Amino acid sequence: xxxxxxxxxxxxxxxxxxLELTRRFDRSIGYFWSATHQQIxxxxxxxxxxGHIRALPTDSPARGQKKEYEVLAPGREELERWxxxxxxxxALRDPLMLRLRATGVVGVGxxxxxxxxxxxxxxxxxxxxxxxxxxxxxxxxHGTERDxxxxxxxxxxxxxxxxxVNWLDKAIDGLAGPEHTPxxxxx
Amino acid sequence: xxxxxxxxxxxxxxxxxxLELTRRFDRSIGYFWSATHQQIxxxxxxxxxxGHIRALPTDSPARGQKKEYEVLAPGREELERWxxxxxxxxALRDPLMLRLRATGVVGVGxxxxxxxxxxxxxxxxxxxxxxxxxxxxxxxxHGTERDxxxxxxxxxxxxxxxxxVNWLDKAIDGLAGPEHTPxxxxx
DNA sequence: ACCCTCATGTAAGTAGTTACATGATTAC
DNA sequence: GTAATCATGTAACTACTTACATGAGGGT
Numbered sequence: 451x452x453x454x455x456x457x458x459x460x461x462x463x464x465x466x467x468x469l470e471l472t473r474r475f476d477r478s479i480g481y482f483w484s485a486t487h488q489q490i491x492x493x494x495x496x497x498x499x500x501g502h503i504r505a506l507p508t509d510s511p512a513r514g515q516k517k518e519y520e521v522l523a524p525g526r527e528e529l530e531r532w533x534x535x536x537x538x539x540x541a542l543r544d545p546l547m548l549r550l551r552a553t554g555v556v557g558v559g560x561x562x563x564x565x566x567x568x569x570x571x572x573x574x575x576x577x578x579x580x581x582x583x584x585x586x587x588x589x590x591x592h593g594t595e596r597d598x599x600x601x602x603x604x605x606x607x608x609x610x611x612x613x614x615v616n617w618l619d620k621a622i623d624g625l626a627g628p629e630h631t632p633x634x635x636x637x
Numbered sequence: 638x639x640x641x642x643x644x645x646x647x648x649x650x651x652x653x654x655x656l657e658l659t660r661r662f663d664r665s666i667g668y669f670w671s672a673t674h675q676q677i678x679x680x681x682x683x684x685x686x687x688g689h690i691r692a693l694p695t696d697s698p699a700r701g702q703k704k705e706y707e708v709l710a711p712g713r714e715e716l717e718r719w720x721x722x723x724x725x726x727x728a729l730r731d732p733l734m735l736r737l738r739a740t741g742v743v744g745v746g747x748x749x750x751x752x753x754x755x756x757x758x759x760x761x762x763x764x765x766x767x768x769x770x771x772x773x774x775x776x777x778x779h780g781t782e783r784d785x786x787x788x789x790x791x792x793x794x795x796x797x798x799x800x801x802v803n804w805l806d807k808a809i810d811g812l813a814g815p816e817h818t819p820x821x822x823x824x
Numbered sequence: 825a826c827c828c829t830c831a832t833g834t835a836a837g838t839a840g841t842t843a844c845a846t847g848a849t850t851a852c
Numbered sequence: 853g854t855a856a857t858c859a860t861g862t863a864a865c866t867a868c869t870t871a872c873a874t875g876a877g878g879g880t
């Protein structure tokens with residue numbers, strides 16, 4: 451049950467409308483908790499009904515008009531409760547590793563090696579993007595606790611993409627050329 | 638839509654009953670594609686109806702009796718098709734990183750740091766387990782392509798757990814003691 | 825008038841989780 | 853006989869995805 455808490459966090463960082471949240475879920479927050487606009491609008495409705503957030507008063511009509519939300523005290527309390535609570539690490543579900551394992555029984559088609567290369571490129575691109583964020587953040591300085599925490603999260607994203615790039619290199623090397631030369635590690 | 642393909646892979650590796658599959662999803666396969674017995678039985682029903690697998694003939698009655706399944710040619714073809722197909726990397730959803738980010742707005746409670754340490758221990762335990770698998774596999778030797786592929790998957794698991802352990806060390810260090818000494822890296 | 829973008833939503837379907845039901849076999 | 857374990861399943865619910873609907877405002 452993390453989506454409502456992701457939204458509460460986003461709204462505490464900055465009160466927003468549904469569409470603005472959607473855009474933010476396509477960038478920063480979405481890098482470790484993705485959500486579509488349909489999920490977001492539905493969840494905003496639930497959170498409002500539960501008294502965790504409210505729509506900022508406006509004189510414009512309902513449909514087709516921007517509606518901004520802010521977090522209320524009970525919403526903040528719920529978020530605090532959730533942050534400190536005990537929760538098991540989520541079980542992994544990765545289709546790419548599954549597909550690799552399947553080649554053990556159906557054989558390695560050229561299709562999969564191509565897929566591994568394509569994924570490698572996607573992860574490398576995201577890694578570069580994150581590093582650009584990091585460079586920009588470092589320039590702005592990082593005094594507050596909020597900056598430090600977001601820095602740790604960003605570092606997590608970077609380390610995770612590094613894992614993917616390096617492991618995919620090993621996998622491509624292991625599949626494409628069993629007469630292998632060891633892949634150089636990206637650091 | 639990966640669960641049916643995970644099951645097809647498992648059944649090709651070794652024909653099994655629902656409960657046997659469930660156990661295997663608690664070990665090897667489940668390390669990168671988890672599933673409960675309810676999901677597995679439901680999916681076995683669908684796969685049988687689709688003509689992708691069949692129950693091995695038996696004289697025992699239905700309920701409470703073991704029912705073994707094997708993969709049929711159409712099932713194998715479907716798996717081959719799926720392995721080579723293009724599929725985007727799945728969007729990440731990690732509650733722990735989300736909780737860390739939330740501390741940026743609600744502040745760092747002692748609860749979260751404890752959680753990070755707990756998760757760190759869980760990942761370290763799994764890492765040790767994987768390395769034990771690797772040691773055992775190395776002893777048995779790895780001649781076939783199937784062994785090599787499973788070795789790559791296992792290496793993926795190890796690298797991923799290494800990412801978690803090392804990043805969690807950074808995060809714990811960054812939160813608990815901003816007067817930090819740098820964490821030593823596990824390699 | 826037409827199209828594009830901004831903006832909010834509804835509906836239907838798939839996937840995954842949690843709780844419960846029930847029969848068969850073995851150990852004591 | 854009764855408890856534990858093996859084994860298969862149903863039902864209800866929550867979460868997520870995909871496709872579509874609709875209205876407002878601006879540009880040409």
